[in-house]
Amino acid sequence: MMNRFNHLPTLKIDTSDKIPFTYKGKTYYGTKGDTIATALYANGVRIYARSLKYHRPRGLYSMDGECSNTMMEVNGIPNVRTETTFLKPGIVVKEQNVKGSAENDFLGFIDKMDWAMPAGFYYDTMHKPAKIWPVAMKQIRKAAGIGKLSPDHHMPGKYDEIFPTCDVCVIGGGPAGMTAALAAAQKGLRVILMEARPWLGGHFEYRTSEYINRQTHHERAVQLAKEVEKTDNIRVFTHTANVGAYNNNLITGFQVGKESDVFTERYIEIRANSVVVATGCIERPLLFENNERPGVMQAGCALRLANTYGMLPGKTAVFSIGHDLGLETAVSLHDLGMSVPVIADIREDGQDPALLKAVLDRKITILKGWVATEAHGGKQVKKVTVKSVDATVSKTYDCDVLVASAGFTPLTGPLVVNQAKLTYDNHTNFFLPTDLPKKMHAAGSLLGFENAQSIEASGLLAGLKAAFDCENCSIAELGEAKKAMEDLPGPARGTKLVTAPVKGRKTFICFDEDTSIKNIKQSIDKGFDVPELIKRFSGAGLGPGQGGIPGHNLPLFTAKYQALPDIKIRPTTVRPPLVPTFIATYAGTNHTMFKRTPMDEMQRKDGGIFRNIGVWQRARYFSKDFTCKKEIENVRNNVGMLDGSTLGKFRIHGPDALNSLQRVYVSDLSKIKEGRVKYTAMCNDDGCVIDDGVVVKLGENDYYFSTSTGRAGQTIEWIRYHTRYDNWDFALVNLTDAMGVINLSGPNARKVLEKVVDIDVSNEGFGFSEYKEFTIADTIPVKAMRLGFVGELSYELHVPASYMKSLWLMLKEAGKEFKIQNFGVEAQNVLRMEKCHVILGQESEQRTNLLDIGMGFLWSRKKTGYKTVGVAALAQAEKDNTRLKLVGFKMENNGRAPKDGALIVDDRVRGHVCTARNSFSLNEAVGMALVEADMSKIGTRLAFYEDECNGELIYGTVVETPFYDPEGKRMKM
Amino acid sequence: MALTITCPICGKRNGYEFRYGGEEKGPRPDEKDLTPESWCDYVHMNKCVAGVQQEWWFHRDGCGSWFTIFRDTTTNLEKETPEAKE
Amino acid sequence: MKDIKRYSAVEFKATPLKNETRGNWDVVLEYHGEGEGPWLVDLSHKTRLDLQCADLAAKKPFGITIPEIPCRSVMEKGILLNRMNRIQTSIYHLDGETMDIPAEKEYTDVTESTIFVAIFGNNVFSICEKLSALDFAGADQQTPFLFQGPFSHVPCQIVTLCRDAEKSGVVLTCSRGYGKHMIDGILHAGEEFGLTPAGEARFTNWINNI
Amino acid sequence: MFSKSKPMWGKKTKLKSSYDVVLIGGGLHSLATAYYLAKEHGITDVAIIEKNYIGYGGAGRNTAIVRANQRTQYNVPLYKEALDLWPVLTKELDYNLMFNNCGNLNLMHSEAAMNAARMTIATAQFHGVESHLIDAKEAKELVPALNISEDITFPIHGAMFHPPGGVVRHDAVVWGLAKGAAKMGVEIHQQTEATGINTKNGKVTAVVTDKGVINTKQVLISAGGYSAALIHGFLGIKLPISVLTIQAMVTQPLKPILDHVVSSGAYHCYANQTLKGEIATGAHMDPWPNYTTLNTAHYIKHQAEALSEFLPALRGVRFMRIWGGLADMTPDMAPIMDGNEQVEGFFMDCGWGYFGFKSCSAVGRHMASFMATNTCPDILKPFALKRYQEHKLMGETAALMSYTPDN
Known part of the structure; x- marks a missing residue:
């Protein structure tokens, strides 16, 4: 392991704190503050990975993760950017995309096969003959991809999310960003400052060159950062990469947690009134032969290796650069002890005079108008050929590092993803952002400024512009800031060189x-x-x-x-x-939000098997075998109790309450009698039935009505939508969650209820289709209806949710002697199917209208003038005899029921089975199907084609419905 | 986000709080004169404007109002008037 | 029947220290180990009303004037009135004697429709920020004010009662069915800030202090 | 082995003043129609008018999934034909379309969904398309990364497994068809914008472009998400279409981990691994009409939450790139193909939503036949525009509909 500097003011490492980690099965030591890549570099690693296609060796090139050169597997996580990921004790680091090792990759020979792989070559190959393609594809898949991920990989760590709001969001914590943040904050605004690196300072932070009056860039960065940190209304997120920017200034990013944070990473979604983008520049790669050979690196990378991480990139560095940061880097590295035999500067002129002097003072050769054309060396740079830009003269230098950088590239990502345009600028050679989105401003070096004061002044101006957006800054102040900028140097001239004079096979x-x-x-x-x-x-x-x-x-x-x-x-x-x-990280904290009914806990205790149904969790089964035989038989023979709390329940009142109901329901609700329950349906404008339920009149223009579970959430929206032009005065109150519902069904239902209530529940006292309100034990208010969805004597009890648990227990207790049992949604499904009561969405599909499923009787044709939703379409479609119709069927020869979803076929598909079961109650197989109208006649033979039937059809016959208790005596008894 | 909608009650909010309710087509036509063509035109047909259109929104996660706005379908940005340009 | 009880959809895992029976509700006044806050208090037993009519200006529930502008709230006599939209106001009973429900039919008792909780104490808005994109700290809002919007992915009414540091707090209602998952979500988000379930007494104390 | 590089779809030519047929839109349906007009009907005096460059729209923005397990008997045969054509086209065009028939798994998260899948599977099998219902364990064997535990938001009950489906390299189809059509004489005019259609006495007479007027008697508008606005703008014909932005994304490349296309309706999410190793994933649509093709923060997060649950291993992978395309949605999730009905000589092929890619080969072939013979092939007849006023929605989705694109 190499010796690390420990005296530089810019260092971010603590050389006294050694951190062990595993690489290629061996233990190595890095230093606190190291990234994984710098720790490896310090241990002499130069080849980090192999490239995707040609398996070329790849090394440390940048420090900000612009390429996958240093992506590695860390603790089983693939494609980790080791150059931006902090080293942690005990981590296991592996190389990717290698056969053997990155140093000696058996697939390295592919690099010589590039002649066989021109652009798009795969489209012209491997398909002749057709047989080879599947084989080739397998090989391609294996060869492609970079990292490996185990299918049972468990991602460790805690992931969090926050959604803050601010007045001004500044992206980029360099000098321009910090200045902008301070300017906006001084106007009393709430400011968020996000910075990708773990610390503020940007391109000033790691540089020891002079800022102004002997203060270094680094010192200036520290000074600004201190000011930012002590400003209360600036909220700083460091180590937070900006990942998205959207319309209306929604900014997203993710933050990497520090040791003290409760999260590993967290997703941040910021809503800002105004945004300043001060993301700075990256370096524009220089194009020459083998321009990505390990040892070739950008100027910032070389300088930060030394100044931030305390190590020299090598012994001898050749420079081929096109900007002053390159010269500065050469001077700095020379002063730290590196040998710099030559600087090839693309520029003929325009260098900073002071830097030029510094170079010459150090007796470094500088070749103006020269450029590197080829890096030599098998796996690492050993020599470099440099040529004059016109390629007439060349020289070769030995070295182990080649600092190569053609120019700068502005980081305009946040601006362009938010729809700014890019326009080529001849002076800077940048694609500069134009047509910036509203309330979004750019500042700093991304605009081409290289002068430190200009960079800060542009930040000040942008910060004030953002404050102006928030109506916290005057035009006069803006004018001053603009004027101040005019007195400072403008954007610097950029080099125009695109590629060194080469043929470009390995460029x-x-x-x-x-x-x-x-x-x-x-x-x-x-x-x-x-x-x-x-x-x-x-x-x-x-x-x-x-x-x-x-x-x-x-x-x-x-x-x-x-x-x-x-x-x-x-x-x-x-x-x-x-x-x-x-x-x-994107997933953050994953909240699963489902609704639970007031009886949820009780039913779970009773062995209910729950399913998510829409927004609710409901008990679907109380039988392990899923046939629900016991549940069904108990309802038919004794009494069962179903939790119907998920039904939509609403109150509508006000002068136009009836009008509104008439608009959306197909029945005529003006005829509804007090104390009676009216069953009816809603259609959409296609006449397709979307909801059914009951309506109860509570008083004049005051109704209580129910909807199906699935429609509850949309009912208010639906009624208000279809009355939106009418200016009607009515009030809708959603009581879905307010009321629990118990469906007490079965021949013994009355006996159970009698024990609990004080009112007369005899058939005479509380008849079928009637509605009653009463209290149980003078305490629990009940709205009760006599309905018969499952075809038995049934009471539907609507009770305030908080009382539900008490009532549930009372009924269970009272029902003990009558063998009361829970039943779930599936048992109800079978019970109602035997009665041929439809469930919308099961017996109907998107195109099924009210008439198709035999519910035309609900449609009141006499009711006109209400523009009732769907009836125009029903009237138009009524005469069409090619529509699908809902029928009931029995199986031939007492055969088994077809599976739900089985097709009804002849030489083509003629319909499908909606629900069919081997009925325990009837002792035969019955079901309902949607079939073409000409097959809907009683007695029509139906041929069922099921999945996996191998052409073996089973047969049934269209029969009268309902199957069970056709006279409806049981529910009316 | 990409989209914010200004609810007349709750102000400017995240677009995902709302439900889109179709192009503004005027009040429901009288049922007695409807031909299949005019019915279909009202119920199903859209202009699919690439530009500013008037349209309905419902503040589903908020105050429960239906209202119309003008929005440029090529930018997802609201406009104050149908003619408004950048 | 004396063993008829009303149950809230909110259940805390904490152990009650002091409680009382009110109506048929079992109201916890204090829990063991309520700590330094922030706190989460279940108020689901407190009456909430819905008032809806075309002419809200003509209504003066409990003698209180309804705010004219939607999303404004007013708190008087322990009652919180929240103007929801052109025709609708929600009424929360926060403190004092039990509320008599007005007989006019424009009122609907919606106590049972929702869960009702208060979150207050230090860092309340840091907790909110993890669950909602709504801006509780916006300068243009005067307390108390109403948000109707998503909180932990569920549409809620959230009224910010106070924004002064350790006195900060909100009350929140959402569909009763979401009770369990909402409480789980809030407690999970509040964990890093020490959010603790607390009894009604702490709420009453807070409400009387702001 | 490699031909010297030369322009794949011919040199740039000048727009002529007349063509037998003009096709507006340089996407897959248009390219395929042109290809088959030339190949099967000998009609080569054809111009494709493309505002941007070929494959700019949905053709280049989809996630390349192909399958033939649709719900109705009208759709299944069409998509089956399309599926069967990939190997044929690869050969005919001599261009590797990289058809990877890895099979599709459509996850089912409830008993009701399993039953619904049965109907779809029976329909497929009845029409000779391989498709099976498998249980959660079998699904896990096919996709080891699948989380089949009970403790996720939507536990997996099973899947509809459709072995002949898979992915095709979408760009290759664009370029291959363009190459094939151009070789037979079709002219492809990129950077050329159609601005109107002239008619006289109810007949098409010309197409107006920004590069001049083209006289023609037949024109097809098949411009993906832009079709409805163009048809309304040029001819005043309104369509039951809403144009939505649909988004997709890829992760960083991985060695093989996912051997099939996996999709889930409940999670609004699908995922497959490209030949390059990226996990391509998408499915959610922002339910308001727009032409932005902008992605949203909401969507990328939603996608991460969904994948975290049913393919939790992917939590350790990074999203790399997200993009958007347009989906022209009809109320019944089925396309509109029509011709000579509203205006003589005017044909339309639109309303494909996000199914345009899967169908392009077969549809191009039948639209070519329609235009060449002026007779609508039987297989296209159910897709006429008139079905909406006849109250005959296609039934491609079972879900109940209300009034907006997302129901």
């Missing part, structure tokens, strides 16, 4: 997908002439780096290759997440 424009500039030429030649198509065809930018490496080089190169007069070509569309994010 990689996209590292992740091994796309060379030769591949780009091939794509363009084939007609894929815009970056978006080149990306799809060649893969450039489709890898985990998400365009970080090819982002701006691809459009620049495309324009150059096609010799376009000016650069109208745009970079490919940037798509969120701007930083790849764990599914675990």
Whole structure:
């Protein structure tokens, strides 16, 4: 392990605190503050992984995760960006996509096969003869992919989420972002500042060069950060990557937890009034042969290895750069002890004079108008060829590090995902954001500023603009800030070099997908002439780096290759997440929200097997065998108790209450009698039946009505929707959850009820279809209805939810001697099927109208003038004799019931079975089916085609309905 | 989010709190004159405007109001008037 | 029948220290180990009413003037009135004698429709922020004010009663059926801030302090 | 082995002033129609008019899943034919469409869903399409990453397993069809926008574009999500369509972990692994009409929550890229294919929602026949626009409908 610096003010490591970890089965030590990648680097690791296609060796290139070069498996989690992930004690690090090791990969030979793999080659191969494709596909699948994930992998850690609101959200905690945040905060606004790195400071933070008046950039960063931290109304999220930006300034990000945090990572979704984007720049990769060879790295990477992580990237560094940060890096690394034999500067002129002097003072050779054209060395850089930009003169230098960087690329991600446009700017050579979305502002070096004061001034201006959006800043103040900017240096001139003078066979424009500039030429030649198509065809930018490496080089190169007069070509569309994010992190805290009825606990104790049905959890079975035989027989012979609390229950009152009901229900509800229950249905405008239920009149223009479970949540919305033009005065109150419902059914139901209530529940005193209100024990108010959904004597008791448990226990106690038992939803399903009572959605589908399922009797044709929803369609469809009709059927020769969903066929499909069962009550198989109208006549023979029947049909006959107790005596007894 | 809707009662809110209720097509036509064509036109047919349209929304997770807004379907941004441009 | 009891959909795992029977409700006044807050108190036994009519201006429930602007609330005599929309107001009984329900038919007793809880004490809004995107700290809102919106994915009415540091707090109602999962969600979110179930006494004390 | 690089769909030519047939939209249905017009009917004087570039719309934005296990007898034969055509087209076009018939598992989360699946499966089997109902354990054997425990929001009861379905490389289909059509003489005009259709006496006479007027007697609008707005804009014909943005996303690439397409209606989520190793996943739609193709924070989170539950191993993978496309949804989730009905010479092929990719091969073939013979093939007849005013929705979904795109 190499010695680490411990004296630099910029260091983020604590060399006294050693952290053990496992790599390739052996224990290594890093230092507190290390990322996994820097810890490995300190231990001499230079080859981290192999590339996707050609298995080329890959090393540390950047520090911010623009490519997959340093992605590794950590503790079983694949594709971890080791350059941005902190080292933790005991972690196990493995190499990915290698056969053998990253150092010696048996598949390394593929790199020599690139001639056989031009862009899009797979579309032209492996399909002739057709037989080889499945075999080839298997091999492709194995070869593709990077990391490995076990199918039973359990993601450790805690994942959280927050949804804060603020006035101003600043993305980027560098000098511009911090200045903007401070400016907005000083206006009294609530500010959120998010920064991807674990600390504030941006590009000032790691630099020891002079900011102004002998203060270093680093010191300035610390000064600003201190000010930010002591400002109460700035909420700082560090180690928080911005991943998305949406309309109306919704900003998303994820934060990596510190040791003291209760979360491993957390998803942050911010609603901001105004946003400042100060995300800075990354470096634009230099294109030359073997430009991704281990040892080649960006200037910022080399400098931060030294200044932040306390180690030199190597012994001898050749530089091929196109900006002053490159010169600064050369000077800094030289001063820290590295040998710098040469700097090839793409620029002929325009260097910062002070830096140039510093270079010359150190006797470093600087070649202006030169560029690296090839990195040599099998697995690591050993030598570099540099040439004059016109490729007429060349020199070769020995080295172990090549710092290569063509220029800067602004990080415009948050702006462009929020629909800003990018326009090429000739001066900076940037694609600059234009047409910024409302209340979104850009600041800092992403606009091309390199001067430190200009960067901060642009942050101040953006912060004030954001305050202005929040109506907390005057136009005069904005004007001052603008003016202050004009007195400072504007954006710096950027280099125009796109690629070094090379043929480009091993010049990689996209590292992740091994796309060379030769591949780009091939794509363009084939007609894929815009970056978006080149990306799809060649893969450039489709890898985990998400365009970080090819982002701006691809459009620049495309324009150059096609010799376009000016650069109208745009970079490919940037798509969120701007930083790849764990599914675990996005999921955050997963709240499962279901409704439980007031009898939930009681039924669970009684052995109920629950299912999620819509928003509710309901007891579907009380029998382990799922046939529900005992439950069914007990209802038919004794008495059963069903929890019907999920039914929708509503009160409607006010002058237009009746009008409103007339609008949505097909029956004429003006005729409803007090003390009676009216069963009716709602249709949609197609005449398709969407809901059924009962209506009870409580008083003049005052009704209580029920809906099916599934429709409860939409009922108010539905009624208000269909009356939205009418200006009617009515009130709707949702009492669904307020009332528990017990359905007491079976021949003994009356005997049980008698024991609990004081009123007369005889057939004369409380007849079928009647409605009563009374109290039990002078305490529990009850709304009771006599209905017969299951075909037996039944009472439906609607009771305030808080009393439900007490009533449930009372009925159970009272019913003991009459063999009272629970029954669940499935038993009810069979019981009602035997009575041919329909359940909407089961006996009906989307296209089934009221007439099709034989419920036309509910439709009051005399009721006109209400514009009742659905009746126009019913009137029009009534004469159509090609529709599906609901029929009842029995099986031939006492055969078994067909499965639900079985088809009714002749030479084509003629209908399907809705519900069918081997009925215990009837001792035969019966069911209901939707069939074409010509098959609906009684006596029609039906042929059933079931799944997996192998052509063996079973047969039944259309019969009269209902099957059970056709006269309906039992429910009226 | 991508979408916020301004509820006349609750103000500007996350679009997912609302239910979309269709293009504004005017009051329900009188049932007695409806032909299959005019019925179908009212019930099913849409203009599918790529631009600003008037449309219905219901504040499902909020105050329970139905109301109309103008929205540009090419940007998902609300407009104050049908003619409003950026 | 004296053993007829009313049960809230909210159940805490804490052990009651003091309780009393009110109506048929078993009301916990204090739990063991209520700690330093923030606290979560079940108020589901307290009466809630729905008032709906076209002319709300003509109504003065319990002699209190209904706020004209939707989403404004008013608290008087231990009663909280929340203007929900053009035609609707919710009425919460927070403190004092039992509430007599007005006889006019525009009122509906909806006590049973919802669970009713209070969350108050330090960091209340940090807890809310984990469960809802609604902005409880917006400068344009004067307490008390009403939010009708999603909280833990469920439509709720949330009234912010106070925003002063340790006195901060909200009361919340949501469909009774969601009771269990809502409480689980709130307690889970509040865990890192020490959110603890508390009895009604602590609520009464808080409400009288703000 | 490799031909010298040359433009795959011909050199850029100038737009002529007349063509026998003009196809508006450079997507898959249009390309396939052009291909079959030329190949099976000898009609090669055809222009494809594309505002952007071919495959810009739904063709390039879908998750490439193909299957033939639809619900109704009208749809199943059409999709079966489409499915059977992938290997045929690969050969005919001499372009590897990378059909991976890995099979689709449609997860079922309740007894009711299992019963509903039975009907769909019976319909498939009746029409000779392989499809089976399997239980949760069998599903787990096929997809080891599946969580079949009871303690998730929607526990898995079983699945509808459809072995012949799978994925096709969608871009390859675009490029292959374009190459095949261009070879036979079809002209593809990219960066060309249709701005109107001229008619006279109820007949199509010309298509107006930003590059000039094209005289023609036959025009097809098959422009995916843009069809309905164009048809209304050009001809004043309203359609029962709502255009929604549908989103999809991929994770970082992994070595093989998912060998089938897995989908779940209850979770609004599907996932499969691409040949490159990415987990492609999607399904939810924002239920309001828009043409933005913008993704949303809500959706990506929803997707993560869903995958966390039924494929929990994926919690350790990172989402990498999300995008949106347009789905033109009809009330009955079935397309509208019609011609010579509203205006003579005008054909439409739209309302595909998110099924456009799966059907393109077969539909292109039948639309070509429709246009070439002016006779609607029997297989397309049930998809006429008139069905809506006749109160005959297709029945492709069972769910009850109310009034907005998401019911």
